[in-house]
Amino acid sequence: MTVLTGREPARELRASIATELGEFAGPPSLTFVRSASHPAGAAYARQVSRGARRVGVPVSEQLLHETSTTAEAVGLVERLAADEQVQGIIVGLPLPSSVDTASVVAAVPPSKDVDRITRAAIGAVLAGASELAPGVATAVVRLLEYYEIPLAGRRAAVVGRSRSVGKPVALLLLARDATVIMCHSRTRDLADVTSQADVLVACVGRPGLITREHVKPGAVVIDVGATYTADGLKGDVDADGVAQVASAYSPVPGGVGPLTVYCLLENLLSLTREAQGG
Numbered sequence: 183m184t185v186l187t188g189r190e191p192a193r194e195l196r197a198s199i200a201t202e203l204g205e206f207a208g209p210p211s212l213t214f215v216r217s218a219s220h221p222a223g224a225a226y227a228r229q230v231s232r233g234a235r236r237v238g239v240p241v242s243e244q245l246l247h248e249t250s251t252t253a254e255a256v257g258l259v260e261r262l263a264a265d266e267q268v269q270g271i272i273v274g275l276p277l278p279s280s281v282d283t284a285s286v287v288a289a290v291p292p293s294k295d296v297d298r299i300t301r302a303a304i305g306a307v308l309a310g311a312s313e314l315a316p317g318v319a320t321a322v323v324r325l326l327e328y329y330e331i332p333l334a335g336r337r338a339a340v341v342g343r344s345r346s347v348g349k350p351v352a353l354l355l356l357a358r359d360a361t362v363i364m365c366h367s368r369t370r371d372l373a374d375v376t377s378q379a380d381v382l383v384a385c386v387g388r389p390g391l392i393t394r395e396h397v398k399p400g401a402v403v404i405d406v407g408a409t410y411t412a413d414g415l416k417g418d419v420d421a422d423g424v425a426q427v428a429s430a431y432s433p434v435p436g437g438v439g440p441l442t443v444y445c446l447l448e449n450l451l452s453l454t455r456e457a458q459g460g
């Protein structure tokens with residue numbers, strides 16, 4: 183059984199980003215718009231900032247409060263959209279409950295949408311017009327490619343269908359000619375469905391949901407789940423059980439996670455190059 187760790191491909195990607203950055207007149211910058219009080223948003227910003235610092239990309243933060251209004255939040259994103267010193271904007275979810283998330287996300291121009299969560303960005307991937315997808319989706323595919331896991335013609339099950347994780351993962355696998363089965367909370371007999379897959383990608387956020395019964399013997403299992411528990415960061419996969427049947431699996435922590443940040447920074451570089459007409 184092979185453990186698909188993300189550290190080696192992340193190191194390679196980091197080095198290539200650092201080299202590419204040398205081709206820019208100045209490093210592009212990234213701004214987070216997020217809740218001042220939500221720990222998940224803060225943890226995400228911290229993780230991205232750490233990776234960005236390592237390659238020399240400046241990151242700043244604009245904080246929203248429980249008293250912030252939708253108009254204030256949208257106004258803030260519009261100012262960042264017009265600011266030539268800002269090349270990338272990330273809306274860190276969840277936003278304060280006083281703010282309408284859809285309106286804030288819609289204010290991010292596709293040209294600065296590093297997370298690729300605007301309708302235009304997702305639509306472009308769906309139309310096959312762009313490969314720029316959310317960092318986590320790109321990281322899943324990068325990890326599979328790094329370990330030379332074949333996808334063309336193989337059955338891939340994606341568990342989870344969110345706009346920012348499950349759906350883009352499925353689209354990227356489809357673009358690589360996998361036969362994609364999408365599963366979600368309404369899927370009946372989940373184990374029946376997922377145990378037909380050669381590649382199983384879990385994007386749910388429920389620790390231990392995927393057990394050995396869900397996995398076809400010899401399948402490759404990618405764990406995207408990242409849930410903070412009292413026992414630390416947990417994926418969706420019961421690693422001990424699944425290790426007995428899978429041919430390879432990606433651990434949490436240390437699998438998809440380390441790659442995600444650099445896939446995101448790669449998006450920033452691509453968008454900056456596009457904006458500069460390169």
Ligand code: NAP
Pocket residue numbers: 318341342343344345346347348365366367368369372385386387388391406407408409438439442
């Ligand atoms: P989300 O918006 O809550 O979506 C969860 C998805 O899982 C939904 O589509 C839901 O189905 C489905 N689901 C829930 N319970 C299920 C069940 N019992 N059986 C089958 N499907 C079920 O979460 P998300 O934003 O997509 O994130 C998913 C996970 O990825 C989280 O743990 C998140 O922390 C992690 N994540 C990791 C990274 C990384 O870098 N590793 C980056 C981003 C996110 P319905 O649509 O039917 O409700």
